Amino acid sequence: MKVVIAGGTSGIGFATAKMLAEGNVEVIITGRNEEKLKAALSQLPETVKGSAIDSSDGNSLKSFMETTGNIDHLLLALSGAKGGGFFKDLDLSQLRAGFEEKLFPQLQTLKAALPHLVPGGSVCFITAVSAHARVPGVAGLAAINAALEAVVPILAKELKPTRVNAVSPGVIDTPWWNFLPEEVRIATFNQYAESSPVGRIGTANDIAKIIIQLMTNTFITGQVITVDGGMSL
DSSP: OEEEEETOSSHHHHHHHHHHHHTTOEEEEEESOHHHHHHHHHHSOTTOEEEEOOTTOHHHHHHHHHHHOOEEEEEEOOOOSTTOSOGGGOOHHHHHHHHHHTHHHHHHHHHHHGGGEEEEEEEEEEOOGGGGOOOTTOHHHHHHHHHHHHHHHHHHHHTTTSEEEEEEEOSBOSGGGGGSOHHHHHHHHHHHHHHSTTSSOBOHHHHHHHHHHHHHOTTOOSOEEEESTTTTO
């Protein structure tokens, strides 16, 4: 089994790469930053391969995909931190940048991979619960992630027999939160943990386990799986 993880140098993508590789799965990760890619590969099993790819560059993506051979599963974990904040204060150029960092790279990577996906394989988008959180301050993030979630059932029909799903994580302890000062980040995590039915925030491994289940369970397609520790309750 061969898995390509776009955005595999940190967070959820990295955790999934590690879990798969430890299970003797052939894994290829990509990332925009070559130094981050090298650092990630140094912490992963030596069987994992990687390429520094700008997923906003269609030509680079096409060239990369032509080197991978057949792909059984594609994980789209590309993301960015732009687009958050109260709408009245939101710089719409930052929201546009948020779309450019997440929505378009995920879709463009999928399009480049289509000729190489094995029939019956799978695609998994990583979105976020901001798509349906309905809380102040996430209108921009909701727009980005809801747009991705909206295409999942449509692509599941268009691309069959390739299965298409998404995982929508809640508050997960990943580098995505590094835009906050450490003390603020810790306080934020504690606040979410206290209000969560499971009494904690999530880990990247929590999400990786669900991603792998979606890869291996051939009877799931067109679904967005929320993994938020019950916060949406």
